[in-house]
Amino acid sequence: MKKIVSYIGSHRGQKSGTAQLAEKMCEKAGAVCDTQVTWEIMTSDQLQLQACRGCCDCFRTGSCLLDREDDGGLMKEKLLEADFVILGSPVYALQVSGQTKTLIDRLSYWLHLFRLAGKPGIALTTTSSSGEAEVLGYLIRVMAYMGVRVVGGYSVFTQFPGVFQNPKDVERKAELGGTVISQYLSGEKRLVSNxxxxxxxxxxxxxxxxxxxxxxxxxxxxxxxxxxxxxxxxxxxxxxxxxxxxxxxxx
Structure with a gap:
């Protein structure tokens, strides 16, 4: 059994357009993959995450003290258990959401450890007008620093929060992403460095x-x-x- 773990930095929960896109991709992967696939889509409203305090203890000791006080440790465990990682964020003011940045800040020492080495992943974003290139580029770069071999990045446009401008485009990209996920989880494709x-x-x-x-x-x-x-x-x-x-x- 293979597992997909997704973190979506939106407090809109499962109503989030980014979360909906991730769900559609996972459903597609589960439908076409020749091995059993499970998935878990975590949204920021489900987790209690304190903001990084900038103490830098994680770089010196290899662990974050805040993990004892909130759900940081839980999210890390889920990511480490994943066979495929999806990281997504809506565009907020030409960047990732504050909730997404909070998680990334809490994982910042992982960027020195390639902590997710050997895992394939996809970056997702949604926007009503602009900023998708900046957000996708940032997510892909951060994931690479964590060791993820990013095998796809997808953005779609929303008319209103959680309501897509072009549902056909969403379905097309969900199918593309789901197929890519399936290829790597089934072993059809091998991870190749870049x-x-x-x-x-x-x-x-x-x-x-x-x-x-x-x-x-x-x-x-x-x-x-x-x-x-x-x-x-x-x-x-x-x-x-x-x-x-x-x-x-x-x-």
């Missing part, structure tokens, strides 16, 4: 080595997970797919 991921991996490896005294938790994570032994990000993804990477580590 220049962005390779550059991030090599650059971060050098940064982690240089900062091992100031940020020992990051160095320890890379060491425990065997990242240093890989000369390329493709090699790391292949090891994860073959289940030969070194497991363990904290959230």
């Amino acid at each position: 220049d962005r991921l390779e550059n991030l991996f090599h650059g971060m490896k050098e940064s982690i080595i240089r900062g091992r005294v100031m940020k020992p938790a990051e160095y320890r994570f890379w060491e425990e997970h065997g990242y240093f032994s890989h000369e390329s990000y493709q090699s790391l993804m292949d090891a994860i797919a073959a289940n030969t990477h070194v497991p363990g580590g904290s959230r």
Whole structure:
């Protein structure tokens, strides 16, 4: 059984246009995939997430103190358990929603750890007029820093919150995205690295080595997970797919 986990940064819950798009994609993937697929679409109204305090303890210790007080740890567990990740946000003032940014801020130390390495993912956004390129670009970049191999990015237009301008376009993109999800979950397609991921991996490896005294938790994570032994990000993804990477580590 394969699992899709989606986080949609909208307090409109399942009425959110972005959440509706994610649901349609998951339904399509479940219908066409030759392996059993389950999915969970988390919206920001379902979670209690405090804003990052900027203490930087997560970079030094490898964990966030706020996870003990809210649902940050729960969301991290769900993402780590996922076989496929969907990250979506409506466009708010030419950027992601505040709720989406709160989650990303709370996950910021994951950007040094490639914590979602080996997972394929898709970025989604909805807008009534503009900003879709900026938001998709930002989501895709953040996901890549977390180690996700982003295999798709989709935007659709809404007439009103939760009401689409062009339902046929929504169905078309849901079918495209669902098919892509199915191809990766079934093993029909293999994860292939790209220049962005390779550059991030090599650059971060050098940064982690240089900062091992100031940020020992990051160095320890890379060491425990065997990242240093890989000369390329493709090699790391292949090891994860073959289940030969070194497991363990904290959230």
